[in-house]
Amino acid sequence: MSELEKRYRWLLGFYPREHREQHGEEMLGVLIADAGERTTPGWRDTADLLWGAFRLHVRRLLAADVLAIVGLLGPIAVLAGATTSLHELAWWIRAGSVPPFQQLPDAPVWLVWLAVAILAVAGKRSAAAVGAWVATAGLIVVMQLPFAGWQWFTDKAGWVLLSAVTAFALSVSDGRGVRGRSAIVTMAVTVLVTVGLGVFGHREVIAEYAALVVLFAGAALAAGIRSAAGRRAALVLSAPVATALLARLVDAVHQGPINDTVSALIFFGAPLVFLVAVGGLVRLPRRTSAS
Amino acid sequence: MTAALREPTFLILTALAEEPRHGYGILRDVERISGGRVRLRAGTLYTALDRLTSDKWVAIDREEVVEGRLRRYYRLTDRGAARLAEEIERVRATTRVAETRLRARLIGGTA
Numbered sequence: 001m002s003e004l005e006k007r008y009r010w011l012l013g014f015y016p017r018e019h020r021e022q023h024g025e026e027m028l029g030v031l032i033a034d035a036g037e038r039t040t041p042g043w044r045d046t047a048d049l050l051w052g053a054f055r056l057h058v059r060r061l062l063a064a065d066v067l068a069i070v071g072l073l074g075p076i077a078v079l080a081g082a083t084t085s086l087h088e089l090a091w092w093i094r095a096g097s098v099p100p101f102q103q104l105p106d107a108p109v110w111l112v113w114l115a116v117a118i119l120a121v122a123g124k125r126s127a128a129a130v131g132a133w134v135a136t137a138g139l140i141v142v143m144q145l146p147f148a149g150w151q152w153f154t155d156k157a158g159w160v161l162l163s164a165v166t167a168f169a170l171s172v173s174d175g176r177g178v179r180g181r182s183a184i185v186t187m188a189v190t191v192l193v194t195v196g197l198g199v200f201g202h203r204e205v206i207a208e209y210a211a212l213v214v215l216f217a218g219a220a221l222a223a224g225i226r227s228a229a230g231r232r233a234a235l236v237l238s239a240p241v242a243t244a245l246l247a248r249l250v251d252a253v254h255q256g257p258i259n260d261t262v263s264a265l266i267f268f269g270a271p272l273v274f275l276v277a278v279g280g281l282v283r284l285p286r287r288t289s290a291s
Numbered sequence: 292m293t294a295a296l297r298e299p300t301f302l303i304l305t306a307l308a309e310e311p312r313h314g315y316g317i318l319r320d321v322e323r324i325s326g327g328r329v330r331l332r333a334g335t336l337y338t339a340l341d342r343l344t345s346d347k348w349v350a351i352d353r354e355e356v357v358e359g360r361l362r363r364y365y366r367l368t369d370r371g372a373a374r375l376a377e378e379i380e381r382v383r384a385t386t387r388v389a390e391t392r393l394r395a396r397l398i399g400g401t402a
Contacts, residue, residue: 023337029360030314030333045332052334056341 005032007041014053016060061232067173069223069233074166075117075128076187077237080215081159082110083198090199105145109138121184125170132167139163157267158240165236183222190218216241242271296378299331303339304367304375311352311366348374
């Protein structure tokens with residue numbers, strides 16, 4: 001195998017597995033034929049291949065069938081993000097006081113999401129989409145509040161990601177072709193158990209990890225792990241699990257606050273790259289060539 | 292209203308309008324029909340083909356093995372041909388307006 005072929009094969013390794021299996025050898029033939037006298041890939045070819053791979057990963061992750069599932073289950077899954085606020089609320093109520101705004105500034109956002117979930121389940125997708133964008137914007141605003149420190153950032157980043165993708169899914173997908181009631185019930189039960197673990201097991205390591213496991217497993221069960229679309233949707237729905245684990249990892253290796261740019265790169269960039277990369281590893285059924 | 296086709300998409304469909312072509316054949320034909328102005332690369336081509344086949348504008352015509360390598364030929368489907376015809380009509384209508392206005396300008400209307 002020539003050095004040129006070896007390098008092209010390495011670059012083709014960035015493509016989604018299903019695309020690689022179907023078009024890898026064919027693309028290699030085209031690349032080698034187009035290379036002429038070159039012995040290594042040029043930078044334009046390299047950039048073009050990497051950009052092409054990225055676009056195909058994103059396209060698969062945001063395929064219509066994946067978005068249909070996220071549009072159905074996302075509005076319910078997002079509600080698990082209210083756990084911290086609910087814990088705060090419970091604490092203040094037990095103490096016989098009214099919580100100050102600073103303690104749960106995101107409460108209005110979760111109320112909007114509750115309305116969005118009801119609208120989405122009722123099939124009012126346009127209204128749900130508008131509400132979802134408003135709630136997503138609200139969550140971003142809350143993250144910028146002066147008293148919201150970097151730990152707020154790490155806590156909310158995953159929910160912002162899930163909120164944004166859910167809002168997008170509600171906006172572009174009509175939700176046809178997804179199984180409904182059992183998936184909705186599974187997701188709702190998952191959220192209730194996750195919130196319960198988070199509220200009653202606040203700051204207890206086992207309960208907090210159990211909540212993440214329940215959220216991931218419940219999302220997988222609700223979205224349907226038998227289909228590639230279901231597995232991809234489960235990955236999207238589990239974005240908050242990824243950021244929560246990332247926060248624990250960062251906390252273990254770095255004590256103290258991190259500046260906003262680095263936080264954004266870690267807590268938004270890393271999960272996005274992970275979702276895109278892992279989403280591409282999930283095998284899609286082979287497409288037929290006839291039309 | 293249907294969105295305008297991006298130039299690489301338009302050129303790929305045009306390349307396939309003549310006859311089924313394999314990947315490298317499409318690259319060379321796109322370069323030829325654009326007068327050397329557009330030089331597609333494999334990454335862009337296969338990203339476009341992925342979308343065009345899923346939209347059923349293009350389909351796989353046949354496969355053959357040449358010097359130990361798989362060569363896959365793509366053809367324009369009826370749906371793809373209809374979309375290309377629609378795009379040609381859109382460009383023609385715009386060109387017609389531009390031509391008319393330019394002619395009026397030369398006559399001395401809005402110089």
